[in-house]
Amino acid sequence: MSNIPVYQNYINGQFVQHSANYIEVMNPANGDVLSKVPSADKVEVEQAIHAAKQAQPEWASRPAIERAQYLHKIAEKIRQNIDRFALVITQEQGKVLSLAKVEVNFTADYLDYMASWARHIEGEIITSDRKGENIFLFRKPLGVVAGILPWNFPFFLIARKMAPALVTGNTIVIKPSEETPNNCFEFTQLLDEVGLPKGVFNVVCGSGRNVGQALSSSEDINMISFTGSVETGSVIMSAAAKNITKVNLELGGKAPAIVLDDADIDLAVSAIKASRITNTGQVCNCAELVYVHAKVADEFIRKISDAMASTRYGDPQLDPDIEMGPLVNKSCLNKVASMVEQAIAEGAKVATGAKVADTDSGYHYQPTVLVNCHADMEIMRKEIFGPVLPIQIVSSLEEAIELANSLEYGLTSSVYTQSLSQAMRAIELLNYGETYINRENFEAIQGFHAGTRKSGIGGADGKHGLYEFTQTHVVYMQN
Ligand code: NAD
DSSP: OTTSOBOOEEETTEEEOOOSOEEEEEOTTTOOEEEEEEOOOHHHHHHHHHHHHHHHHHHHHSOHHHHHHHHHHHHHHHHTTHHHHHHHHHHHHOOOHHHHHHHHHHHHHHHHHHHGGGGTOOOEEEOOSSTTEEEEEEEEEOSEEEEEOOSSSHHHHHHHHHHHHHHTTOEEEEEOOTTSOHHHHHHHHHHHHTTOOTTSEEEOOOOIIIIIHHHHTOTTOSEEEEESOHHHHHHHHHHHHTTTOEEEEEOOOOOEEEEOTTSOHHHHHHHHHHHHHGGGGOOTTSOOEEEEEGGGHHHHHHHHHHHHHTOOBSOTTTOTTOSBOOOSSHHHHHHHHHHHHHHHHTTOEEEEOOSBOOOSSSOOBOOEEEESOOTTSGGGTSOOOSSEEEEEEESSHHHHHHHHHTSSEESEEEEEOSOHHHHHHHHHHOOOSEEEESSOOOOOTTSOEEOEETTEESEESHHHHHHTTEEEEEEEEEO
């Protein structure tokens, strides 16, 4: 305990000694205390915002290709430290090491990808109605961006915020989740080594109520790019409303997987199982429920129940072969357990699992399949964020889509069918930001990750995600 690292906020190119309270970061697989991190106050947030604001004009004045070189250098350093970062993520978040390595590699690729946009940030010349006039549309940085992060893919989300922000000429203040801040401080140490100009990238750690709220209500922040729950997104939006600050909100999901009567059942089973156990079900875009066609329901339920029951889980550091680690903390474990109890009380039947796992330590929940579920149950409407799969039987694609479109979230959805016309009909009718046909739910760097309804405002990735970090400036030039 005495040898644990004590991390410091990173403000204006320096790790600044924090004098007040610290938060202890725990390993969810065994309860060990891993580090202490600052519980920052409003003053430190203001210092970070000030540094970012001071640094922004000079940073924006540099050619984009020069800004991009820093991102490439950081990506290179990340690739030299994959095992180190993966271990830090696994220890504080609980995901299996193989997935942590995927996250680290994906982060490096993301930095390189966003850097590659440096020569493609393009304005427009618009035809004028007037003789001798040109209308120019410039794309300019917003100014200072606040990046507020969740704990489920904590490392990747740093890059998802900072890479498009920096390449387009913004500066940034990052607030990592207080559950999983260690990887962000380790990332920052590495970033410090590449010599990024002072104030371009800042990190302030602390509670949502203090640090998150101070960032969201600051008049010197030009966009809040937030990933997290719908409830927090709503609080942030209210705080931002005071200054009419732009928000970019990546919120929760309740991804329906629709398995039709002509689906390749084995493919659906393996993709949906992977979706439900990856990161212990704590993934915003992964299958949260199934609508299965009555004609294939028996076969699907038998196979998915066997597949889920066979999941190997435990402490990711003790056994590299497991498929699933613990949930991130006790309150998430309690929430999953109480949602399952409620579903059973409402009439769901247990096909497998449905209990807190009997392990020596760690916040483990058994991989679970619930059948006899119907649309009124809480478990069919609220995000579970755990390894639990509720299933409802439907009699047609249209019924499944009507149910899917009635959910309050609209992030991702998936459809399993071998019929092109059923797939096309689903694409036409599903009111979702993202749909996967006959494959697992996993977005691409060059796509556009965005939700409808309460799943968010705006999106991330690709060209459209990049341009979220810019504002337009239209100029009418009369000769
Ligand atoms: P959360 O909303 O509890 O916390 C996210 C961040 O917000 C944390 O850093 C927290 O400290 C901060 N915060 C809390 N209260 C705040 C406030 N009042 N003002 C400002 N900031 C505040 O979410 P979580 O539990 O960390 O993450 C899980 C959620 O994130 C799930 O709902 C999941 O679906 C969602 N998520 C969405 C995406 C996506 O791309 N749509 C990706 C990952 C996770």
